[in-house]
Amino acid sequence: xxxxxxxxxxxxxxxxxxxxxxxxxxxxxxxxxxxxxxxxxxxxxxxxxxxxxxxxxxxxxxxxxxxxxxxxxxxxxxxxxxxxxxxxxxxxxxxxxxxxxxxxxxxxxxxxxxxxxxxxxxxxxxxxxxxxxxxxxxxxxxxxxxxxxxxxxxxxxxxxxxxxxxxxxxxxxxxxxxxxxxxxxxxxxxxxxxxxxxxxxxxxxxxxxxxxxxxxxxxxxxxxxxxxxxxxxxxxxxxxxxxxxxxxxxxxxxxxxxxxxxxxxxxxxxxxxxxxxxxxxxxxxxxxxxxxxxxxxxxxxxxxxxxxxxxxxxxxxxxxxxxxxxxxxxxxxxxxxxxxxxxxxxxxxxxxxxxxxxxxxxxxxxxxxxxxxxxxxxxxxxxxxxxxxxxxxxxxxxxxxxxxxxxxxx
Amino acid sequence: xxxxxxxxxxxxxxxxxxxxxxxxxxxxxxxxxxxxxxxxxxxxxxxxxxxxxxxxxxxxxxxxxxxxxxxxxxxxxxxxxxxxxxxxxxxxxx
Numbered sequence: 001x002x003x004x005x006x007x008x009x010x011x012x013x014x015x016x017x018x019x020x021x022x023x024x025x026x027x028x029x030x031x032x033x034x035x036x037x038x039x040x041x042x043x044x045x046x047x048x049x050x051x052x053x054x055x056x057x058x059x060x061x062x063x064x065x066x067x068x069x070x071x072x073x074x075x076x077x078x079x080x081x082x083x084x085x086x087x088x089x090x091x092x093x094x095x096x097x098x099x100x101x102x103x104x105x106x107x108x109x110x111x112x113x114x115x116x117x118x119x120x121x122x123x124x125x126x127x128x129x130x131x132x133x134x135x136x137x138x139x140x141x142x143x144x145x146x147x148x149x150x151x152x153x154x155x156x157x158x159x160x161x162x163x164x165x166x167x168x169x170x171x172x173x174x175x176x177x178x179x180x181x182x183x184x185x186x187x188x189x190x191x192x193x194x195x196x197x198x199x200x201x202x203x204x205x206x207x208x209x210x211x212x213x214x215x216x217x218x219x220x221x222x223x224x225x226x227x228x229x230x231x232x233x234x235x236x237x238x239x240x241x242x243x244x245x246x247x248x249x250x251x252x253x254x255x256x257x258x259x260x261x262x263x264x265x266x267x268x269x270x271x272x273x274x275x276x277x278x279x280x281x282x283x284x285x286x287x288x289x290x291x292x293x294x295x296x297x298x299x300x301x302x303x304x305x306x307x308x309x310x311x312x313x314x315x316x317x318x319x320x321x322x323x324x325x326x327x328x329x330x331x332x333x334x335x336x337x338x339x340x341x342x343x344x345x346x347x348x349x350x351x352x353x354x355x356x357x358x359x360x361x362x363x364x365x366x367x368x369x370x371x372x373x374x375x376x377x378x379x380x381x382x383x384x385x386x387x388x389x390x391x392x393x394x395x396x397x398x399x400x401x402x403x404x405x406x407x408x409x410x
Numbered sequence: 411x412x413x414x415x416x417x418x419x420x421x422x423x424x425x426x427x428x429x430x431x432x433x434x435x436x437x438x439x440x441x442x443x444x445x446x447x448x449x450x451x452x453x454x455x456x457x458x459x460x461x462x463x464x465x466x467x468x469x470x471x472x473x474x475x476x477x478x479x480x481x482x483x484x485x486x487x488x489x490x491x492x493x494x495x496x497x498x499x500x501x502x503x504x
Contacts, residue, residue: 019461027456030486039483041462049483 011053011077021068110169189227189254198263208257225257261404271361277346285340311341353391361395373401439469
């Protein structure tokens with residue numbers, strides 16, 4: 001290998017020689033320290049051999065002494081290549097121009113992409129970026145990325161973070177928008193409605209017209225505090241005993257209803273547990289198979305053809321070829337992972353099963369609870385089992401929570 | 411001739427006694443054969459005949475004949491020859 005590279009760098013020639021004087025020629029050459037290799041008879045009374053370019057002159061002396069003549073039939077290596085290229089200057093110039101053009105064209109920004117924006121439009125970000133010196137056609141080495149990020153963030157309203165990354169000739173601007181407070185309340189009146197069914201225990205109105213009272217039972221979606229604040233009615237329809245009548249007459253107007261409506265809410269959940277439970281669990285052993293899918297056929301490149309596990313789960317990840325226009329290349333890379341499973345049987349006593357079912361039911365209730373809900377009471381009720389050999393349990397949870405949510409009035 | 415044999419005999423005894431490699435002490439060729447594909451002959455004195463079916467290489471006082479088909483001299487240096495091809499036999503001749 002090394003020898004091949006060295007002889008290519010130095011250059012070598014293939015010479016041909018009549019067979020008669022071969023032995024004398026070789027012995028003289030070797031005695032003079034000329035290195036010959038690949039000596040090959042071609043059958044027509046002539047022999048080929050290779051010799052280094054800087055030994056050719058010495059070889060002429062040897063040939064004269066041996067009394068025969070050799071002919072150079074092939075020249076290989078870098079010196080000859082350079083000589084040939086000298087005669088084909090336009091080809092070399094073309095290659096250089098190609099490389100230079102590739103380098104030059106790849107040092108421009110060809111496209112700018114904006115992502116991560118919902119409210120702010122692409123055009124606004126692109127316009128600010130182009131004023132700051134980032135637009136298709138600028139030199140990509142001259143970009144000052146930290147300054148660009150700072151400028152875009154400062155000049156485009158509503159952006160919390162801006163990241164600019166250069167990927168080859170494409171520049172992508174990633175933005176994160178600020179979470180803005182809800183818009184003007186007078187223009188968008190909202191009601192406070194019940195998020196769940198419940199029994200109201202506390203009612204505190206900040207703004208709006210309350211439609212329910214403490215002690216009322218409400219259903220989900222019922223309006224608790226209305227956005228329409230009507231003037232106090234002339235007829236006594238909903239006046240409470242002892243309630244004060246406002247003195248100032250006001251026309252009906254809309255507000256953003258706000259308040260705290262705390263209620264007792266009940267949750268129920270059912271859970272079944274079988275006395276003998278069958279299932280599968282992973283043993284931790286896994287295998288990966290890598291292949292190519294062409295059409296419907298799968299060709300396995302790496303990995304086992306037969307899976308040695310008796311029970312296993314499989315997970316398939318496929319990587320389809322790049323989409324270009326409407327052509328769809330029916331070749332995918334497939335990575336299939338096999339996880340070994342072991343079947344197991346769990347046996348519970350009735351008490352254990354009841355406990356387990358209760359815990360399961362509670363768990364499923366906890367999933368539905370709002371973050372601020374306070375659990376005030378928990379209870380369990382055993383129901384008739386749906387089938388023999390299992391236990392059904394109903395869990396009831398009572399909570400105390402704020403059930404009011406804002407809903408825009410339509 | 412008797413004198414030369416006597417000298418060689420003593421050389422051999424001497425190299426045996428000092429455990430010197432015989433190819434150095436007696437100026438003998440070292441021939442390495444790799445399957446039937448290659449044969450390296452070290453310490454040669456030049457080639458006597460070459461054609462694709464037979465290569466004759468001069469060593470100390472004998473001639474090594476390598477017979478086969480498609481024989482080529484892969485390289486040739488002052489003290490080493492490498493013959494490549496499908497080698498069928500290797501023999502010594504005077």
